[in-house]
Amino acid sequence: MSPFLDLPPLTAAEFAAIEDKVAALLHTTADVVVTQGEALLPLEAAIRGAAHPGSTALNIVTGPYGQTFGNWLRDCGAKVVDLVVPFETAVSAEQVAEALVAEPAVDFVSLVHAEAATGNTNPVAEIAAVVREHGALLMVDAVASVAAEPLLTDAWGVDLCVIGGQKAMGGPAGVSAVSVSARAWERIAANPAAPRRSYLSLLDWKERWTDAGRTALPHAPAQLEMLALGACLDRIAADGLDAVIARHRAAAAAVRAGVRALGTLAPFVPADAHAAPVATTLRAPDGLDATGLARELLQLDPSLPVQAGGGALAATMLRVNHYGAAAALGTVRATLTALATATAADAAPALTAADAAWGEAITAAH
Ligand SMILES: *Cc1c(COP(=O)(O)O)cnc(C)c1O
Numbered sequence: 001m002s003p004f005l006d007l008p009p010l011t012a013a014e015f016a017a018i019e020d021k022v023a024a025l026l027h028t029t030a031d032v033v034v035t036q037g038e039a040l041l042p043l044e045a046a047i048r049g050a051a052h053p054g055s056t057a058l059n060i061v062t063g064p065y066g067q068t069f070g071n072w073l074r075d076c077g078a079k080v081v082d083l084v085v086p087f088e089t090a091v092s093a094e095q096v097a098e099a100l101v102a103e104p105a106v107d108f109v110s111l112v113h114a115e116a117a118t119g120n121t122n123p124v125a126e127i128a129a130v131v132r133e134h135g136a137l138l139m140v141d142a143v144a145s146v147a148a149e150p151l152l153t154d155a156w157g158v159d160l161c162v163i164g165g166q167k168a169m170g171g172p173a174g175v176s177a178v179s180v181s182a183r184a185w186e187r188i189a190a191n192p193a194a195p196r197r198s199y200l201s202l203l204d205w206k207e208r209w210t211d212a213g214r215t216a217l218p219h220a221p222a223q224l225e226m227l228a229l230g231a232c233l234d235r236i237a238a239d240g241l242d243a244v245i246a247r248h249r250a251a252a253a254a255v256r257a258g259v260r261a262l263g264t265l266a267p268f269v270p271a272d273a274h275a276a277p278v279a280t281t282l283r284a285p286d287g288l289d290a291t292g293l294a295r296e297l298l299q300l301d302p303s304l305p306v307q308a309g310g311g312a313l314a315a316t317m318l319r320v321n322h323y324g325a326a327a328a329l330g331t332v333r334a335t336l337t338a339l340a341t342a343t344a345a346d347a348a349p350a351l352t353a354a355d356a357a358w359g360e361a362i363t364a365a366h
Contacts, residue, residue: 007223010217010221010223010226012214012216014230015214015221017230018034021230021233021234022034022163022177023179025233025236025241026146026161026163027151027154028153028154029154030153030154030181031179031206032178032179033177033178033180033205033210035177036174036175036219036222036225037222038166038173039141039162039166039176040068042162042202043065043068043139043141045195045200046139046162046180046184047069047076048072049188049191049194049201049203050160051073051108052076052077052078052192052194053076054078055076055079055107056078056081056103056105057107057108057109058099058103058106058108058109059080059109059110060083060091060109060111060122061082061084061085062085062112062118063112063115064310064311065112065117065141069110069139069141073110076193081103083099087118088268089269090121090123090273090274091111093123096131100130106136107135107136107187108137108139109136109137110141111124111127111138112141112144113140113141113142113149114148114149114277115276116144116167116323117310118269118281119268119276120276121277125152129156129157137184138157138158139160140158140160140161142162143162143163143166144167145168146164147167147168147236147241147245148168148244148245148248148276148278149245149276158179158181159183160184161178162178163177164177165229167323167324168244168248168323168324168327169324170235170323170324171233172228172232180206185206188202188203205218242365244327245365246365247328247362248277249361250329250361250362251280251322251327251328251329251331252279252280252322253272253357253360253361254355254357254361255280256357257353257354258332258336258357259350261349261352261353262336262339262343262347263345264344265284265285265339266282267281268282278321278323279319279323280319280322281317281318281320282318282320283316283317284315284317289315290308290309290314290316290317290318291308291315293318294318296342297339301334301338304331304334304335304338305322305323305326305331305335306321306335307319322335332358333355336354
């Protein structure tokens with residue numbers, strides 16, 4: 001292969017077509033900005049665009065990303081109310097409603113849909129209804145839920161919906177996207193502290209690209225990452241979004257059923273309804289260090305999508321990242337087989353349970 005990049009530059013029309021495909025994936029007619037960086041870029045851009053001194057934010061913390069959002073909101077001078085729930089559960093719409101009653105000034109709510117790091121998922125539809133009634137803007141981090149769970153941005157009333165390609169979409173990590181509702185544009189445009197002439201400025205993109213008719217790109221796009229994102233959107237459309245979502249649900253159900261049959265580890269998120277389809281987190285048995293267990297599993301099979309939990313969870317949590325191409329029964333079976341070996345359990349009942357749960361989940365989706 002030639003060491004030179006002899007591809008023609010990505011055209012404005014190709015860039016706009018990719019934005020339109022993302023909008024279709026998110027079930028939105030709102031503007032979509034395909035941001036030229038990893039998903040932390042649009043997450044930070046959305047928060048810095050909306051928050052300012054004098055604004056009050058309800059920051060829902062169900063995993064590590066919520067902590068990051070709280071720090072950005074405080075940095076913007078907003079008053080921040082953190083609603084923190086234990087990471088092995090989901091937040092409920094009732095809890096959000098209570099928090100809004102206690103703090104009527106809330107004008108911005110940040111929420112993570114599915115959490116890959118802790119393995120839980122939140123009921124966005126119900127929460128969005130409560131937030132909308134209150135009149136606040138809702139930002140949802142859907143990086144770990146897009147293509148693994150239904151994501152009905154407009155029907156639910158999500159104002160700022162942020163996605164990345166690197167999880168269930170099985171695509172590139174170097175570009176990401178955010179949909180921006182008309183309400184969100186109004187609030188951001190009215191915010192004197194919103195970034196301008198900045199890499200974090202959504203308003204710059206609106207002015208120089210979206211509102212200018214999407215005919216000339218303001219900067220050279222990340223061409224290879226954009227081509228990869230376009231290809232991944234086409235693949236999801238060809239497979240069918242529902243089928244991709246069903247594969248992720250089936251992988252989570254199969255890992256959970258298999259692990260319960262093994263009996264040596266337990267799902268970190270006990271309630272099936274709170275479990276994310278993108279990754280299953282497991283509690284290591286007493287006396288077994290999760291970091292050591294992850295290392296042993298990878299020695300048995302280097303292709304397994306396993307890692308120890310982050311930060312304080314490194315000793316007790318094992319993550320099975322069954323997203324993208326890893327949302328497959330073969331990957332689930334290989335993971336359970338290695339877990340059986342590493343924890344001296346019988347693999348056969350776990351594989352039987354996993355096969356049954358996989359089949360049931362796929363059938364239920366049809
Ligand atoms: C993966 C993920 C991101 C992207 O962040 P990285 O740390 O770069 O992987 C953002 N939000 C959530 C909820 C994620 O799971």
